[in-house]
Amino acid sequence: MRVGPSDASLRHRVIFNRRSLCASMLMTLNLVLMPLKAYITEPFPWTPARELADCGSNFTACAPTLLAFYQAAATPVSGAYYVASDVVDIYALELPTTLSPDAFEQKAPFHMLYSDAQRDYSRSISVANSTVNSNGSVARVMFASVPALYNAAWAVRGLNTTGAYFALQRAPSTTLWLCIKLAYRVALSGYILRCIWREYFVHYKHLASSLGASGLDVAPHGSRFEILVGDPTSIILLNHFVSLAFVIDVYMSPDYFVRSLQRVEQLENIPAFALASLYLSRTVWFAYGALSCFSCVVRKKHWQDAYEDVDPSLVALAVALTAGPLTYLQVQIPLVSAVYNLLFTVFESSAVAIELAWSFLLYTTIMGSLPIAFAVGTRWQRVCARRLRHVTSRVHSLADVCDHAAFATNDLKHRWTLRWSLFSWQAWCRRRDTPTVIEHVGGSVYKLFERSRKYKRELGISQRGADCYVLFETSENELTSVRLSLLATVDMSHLPVMTVAKYAVGRIEFRSDGTAVVVQGRNASPWVM
Known part of the structure; x- marks a missing residue:
């Protein structure tokens, strides 16, 4: 793709690699649509509303109606089953009547979400030959003292087993609130697109124009330049406002978040487990936000060498793959489950309600701290490995720069993107008669x-x-x-700057006294090689 001015005075032809441009556009689209991915699970404001029982005005009077609504949606227990729907989720299983109260409570479905009254109810029905209260126990699930969901626990006693049921339903949302969330997410998508253009893609226009007019000091006169476009993802991930906006977005939908948490706490309905895990992968923004906050602390305390930069693609992949299984694992650990239940009930005065806020904060803190632990652990693992190895270091500075300029030093996603951008079927078949990269410069x-x-x-x-x-x-x-990096990645407060307008891009030069200086290219080029 030919770019830049068509001025006859241009001495160099500049083109963009189409495949790299296509890959970069796909990554941009992924970033822009990220706020709207919540609608994989959530409904749009115009989606026809399902019939939901509402107990917002008088919970005490409404609770029997709510329980009857759930019991009508349930079917007799035969083994264990989980039904996931937009109206109500129901989990049922058979438990032996001989279990002790503590054991019964621990095995009861979703015991972590029980209110104080529901815990007492589950313990009472576990006693052999006890009379089961057919009324069950209904509770409100609050978030910042606002009803977000309703749940219910009830049991049906059989000859040798007890059928234990647990139901969870979102509190109805107004169309106005759904429209506010949609407007917020659309605005966030627009802001992300604006940031990508202003902080990343606009610099390629400058690069193409400068290359056409000035070329590179390492290139022969009249060279034809091909630009391989990079990935703007890290630019957005390091934007503190974007991370904060996504954290707020997650907290705006506690009902869907808790419903997803419930769905990954069971293995009877695998499709529901998988879809809920995908929704919970949005906690990756807590990870990115935690890394940003930790970065500020590290810089203030001068602990820059204490931890390693992490690959953003690996962080996203790790959170996506572990959000569901890690949540399931937490529920299976009695101590962790007890801590969550304590936080649900200790700040709620009513015996028929639980408060989500503090447990929600604990869960998101755990998910956000994982990449920090990985970054610190990786750094110290490398430090220990260097101490164990006795390798002669090379002093040749050009070799060091070439090492940093190589494709192999890139992030995982970028390495595969470069391979695809430079792939040639002819080269793969014949292994000859095609250009091969033999020298790396820059970095x-x-x-x-x-x-x-x-x-x-x-x-x-x-x-x-x-x-x-x-x-x-x-x-x-x-x-x-030639590897080019944005000068915006460098903290310029520690470096002197000089401008050389002869060439298109700048570089960082290292003087004999050990100091470094930033040499900017034509028109204060934002790129350095």
Whole structure:
């Protein structure tokens, strides 16, 4: 794709690699649509409302009607089953009548969400030959003292077993509230798109124009340049406002969040488990937000060398794969389950209600702390590994820069994107007669960060994926790859800056006295090689 001015004075032809541009657009689309992914589970405001029992005005008078509504939706227990629907979720299983009260309560479905009255009820029906209260026990699930859900526990005594039931239903939401959430998410999508353009893609226009007019100091005169576009994901992940906005978005839907938590606490309905795990993967923004906050603390305390930057793609993948199983595991541990239930009930005065806020905060804190633990652990593991190894270090600075410029130093997603962008079927079949990258140049910012991480503006998340590459031929079938990084990744408060308008991009030069200086390119270029 030809870009830049069509001025006849341009000495170099500049094109964009179409595949890399396509991949970057797909990643941008993924970021922009991320706020709207909640609607995989949540309804749009115009979705026809299902019939939901509402006890918002008088819970005491409404509770028997609510229980009858749930019991009518349940079917007799035969083994164990879980029914997931937009109206009500019901989990049922058979338990032996000989269980002790403590054992029965621990095995009862979703005992972690029991109110004080429901815990007393579950213990009473566990006693052999006891009379089962057919009324069951109904409770309100509050979030910041506002009803978010209703739940109910009841039992049906058989000859040798007791059928234990648990139902959970969202409190009805007004159309106005659904519209407010939709407007918030659309506005967040628009803000993300604006940030991507202003903080990332607009710089490619500058790069293409400068390359066409000035070229690179490492390229022959009249070279043809091909730009491989990078991934803007890390730019957004390190935006503190975006992370905060996503955290607020999660807290705006406690009903769907708790329903998803319930669905991953069972294995009888695997499709419901999988869809709920996907919804819970939104907690990845607590991880990114925690990394951003931790970065501020680390910089203030000068602990920059205490932990390693993490691959954002691996963080997202890890949270997506572990959100469901990790939640399920927490429920299976009696101590953890007891702590959650304590937080549900200790701040709620009513025996027929639980308060979500504090347990919600604990859960999101646990999910957010995982990448921090990984970053610190990885850093110390590497420090220990270096102490165990006795390897002769190379002093040649150009070799160090070339190491940082290589494709292999990129994030996982970026490595595969580069392979796809440069893939040639002809080269794969014939292994000859096609250009092959033989030299890597650039990456001076990473040599700077290697000297001292105080020069890195944002810590915690690797930003290598945002780098772009400029390719040009040095001879027949031979290419040189120049790695370019955004100057915005560098904390400029520690570095002197000088401008050399002769070439399109800048670089970071290291002087003989050990100091570094930023040399900017044409028109205060935002790129450095």
